[in-house]
Structure formats: C-alpha cells, structure tokens
Amino acid sequence: ETGVTQTPRHLVMGMTNKKSLKCEQHLGHNAMYWYKQSAKKPLELMFVYSLEERVENNSVPSRFSPECPNSSHLFLHLHTLQPEDSALYLCASSQETGEGNYEQYFGPGTRLTVT
Amino acid sequence: AQKITQTQPGMFVQEKEAVTLDCTYDTSDPSYGLFWYKQPSSGEMIFLIYQGSYDQQNATEGRYSLNFQKARKSANLVISASQLGDSAMYFCAMRGLYTGTASKLTFGTGTRLQVTL
Numbered sequence: 001e002t003g004v005t006q007t008p009r010h011l012v013m014g015m016t017n018k019k020s021l022k023c024e025q026h027l028g029h030n031a032m033y034w035y036k037q038s039a040k041k042p043l044e045l046m047f048v049y050s051l052e053e054r055v056e057n058n059s060v061p062s063r064f065s066p067e068c069p070n071s072s073h074l075f076l077h078l079h080t081l082q083p084e085d086s087a088l089y090l091c092a093s094s095q096e097t098g099e100g101n102y103e104q105y106f107g108p109g110t111r112l113t114v115t
Numbered sequence: 116a117q118k119i120t121q122t123q124p125g126m127f128v129q130e131k132e133a134v135t136l137d138c139t140y141d142t143s144d145p146s147y148g149l150f151w152y153k154q155p156s157s158g159e160m161i162f163l164i165y166q167g168s169y170d171q172q173n174a175t176e177g178r179y180s181l182n183f184q185k186a187r188k189s190a191n192l193v194i195s196a197s198q199l200g201d202s203a204m205y206f207c208a209m210r211g212l213y214t215g216t217a218s219k220l221t222f223g224t225g226t227r228l229q230v231t232l
Binding site: 102 | 208225
C-alpha cells in the first residue's frame with residue numbers, strides 16, 4: 001500500500017449505530033488530519049494530530065471521537081450520528097519539519113450516509 | 116484568521132486551451148503558503164502546486180502554474196493545454212507557516228472545471 005488509505009470507502013449507518021473510520025498513512029509523516037466535506041461547503045477541518053497528540057479540535061460534536069494510536073494510524077469513532085453528519089470524510093497526513101511547504105496528502109475518503 | 120475566496124463555481128474550457136481558475140485570500144499571518152488541490156469524482160484530493168509567500172518567482176509544475184500577485188492577494192491557477200482528464204473540482208487553500216506543528220489548511224469552496232472536446 002502506498003500513500004494514504006481509508007476504510008471503508010462507503011458506509012451507511014443508522015442514528016443509533018456505532019462505527020469507526022480508519023485511516024493509514026504509508027508516507028512516514030508525523031501529522032494526521034480529519035476533514036469533513038459536505039455538499040457546497042468548504043472542507044472543514046475536524047481534528048489534527050501531531051506526533052500522536054491532538055493539537056486541534058475544531059468545535060466538533062462529541063459524537064465524533066478521534067483516536068491516534070501511532071503516527072501511521074488515525075481513527076474516527078462515530079456514535080449517535082445525525083442525518084446532517086452525512087458527508088465525505090477525508091483523512092490527510094503531512095510532514096511537519098519546521099520548514100518547507102507542508103503539503104497534505106489525502107486519502108480517497110469515506111462516503112458516510114446516516115439514515 | 117484566514118479566508119479563501121473562489122468566485123467561479125464552474126468553468127468550461129476546450130481541450131488543448133489554457134484556463135485560469137481564480138483564488139483570492141486574506142490572512143494576518145506574515146508568512147503563509149498557498150496550495151491548489153484537484154478533486155476528481157472519485158473523491159481523493161490531489162496536491163497540484165504550492166507557492167510560499169516569500170517566493171520571488173511564480174511556482175510551476177508541468178502544465179500547472181500559479182500566478183501569484185501578493186499585493187492583490189491573489190493566487191490564480193493556470194492550466195495549460197487542458198486535457199479531458201483535467202475535469203474535476205479544484206480547491207485553493209492556504210495555511211500560516213512557522214506557526215507551530217501541524218497548522219490547519221483553510222480551503223475555498225472550489226471551482227468545477229469541465230474540459231470539452
């Protein structure tokens with residue numbers, strides 16, 4: 001596997017379900033991100049992990065719970081979601097070295113539908 | 116705070132022609148980076164090109180070039196010799212530099228480009 005992978009690619013869940021999204025980066029990066037992309041809205045940053053510590057939480061509801069067990073893996077645990085949470089969830093990683101252009105590499109996303 | 120504005124929700128271009136996608140930005144950071152990403156219908160965001168606010172020359176990557184006008188706070192993407200595979204959503208984004216580890220990217224709303232025969 002190369003780059004950033006995400007599983008599952010598609011997920012349909014009821015409002016009472018509990019599910020998890022998984023992201024894995026094979027680039028040796030030290031920072032990982034979760035973004036939410038809804039129709040006709042800019043990408044919204046949800047969480048940032050740097051060196052496995054959460055450095056940013058953008059006022060995300062508690063029904064979304066991130067976990068970063070190591071620098072290569074990032075999870076987003078979902079419970080009691082609402083229909084408005086239906087969106088494309090993108091994971092990204094970057095190498096934060098203190099200089100350079102810091103481009104973020106994205107995974108293919110998980111298309112989530114909450115019924 | 117940072118803000119990215121992309122005023123063109125959709126653009127059409129004929130194959131082999133050049134096209135310019137507009138991006139203006141606002142920031143209070145003294146040093147910042149500007150990025151363009153391409154998102155095909157498959158969903159993956161593909162990094163295209165980067166411009167640092169301190170760079171004297173406009174960035175180029177193959178058929179992509181960034182027309183950076185710092186005084187006007189614009190960072191337009193120019194795609195030369197358009198191909199059918201260029202049809203996608205294009206997002207302009209920015210972040211502050213040297214603000215600590217792992218700063219956020221702020222994205223615009225995107226421009227949908229359609230390349231026609």
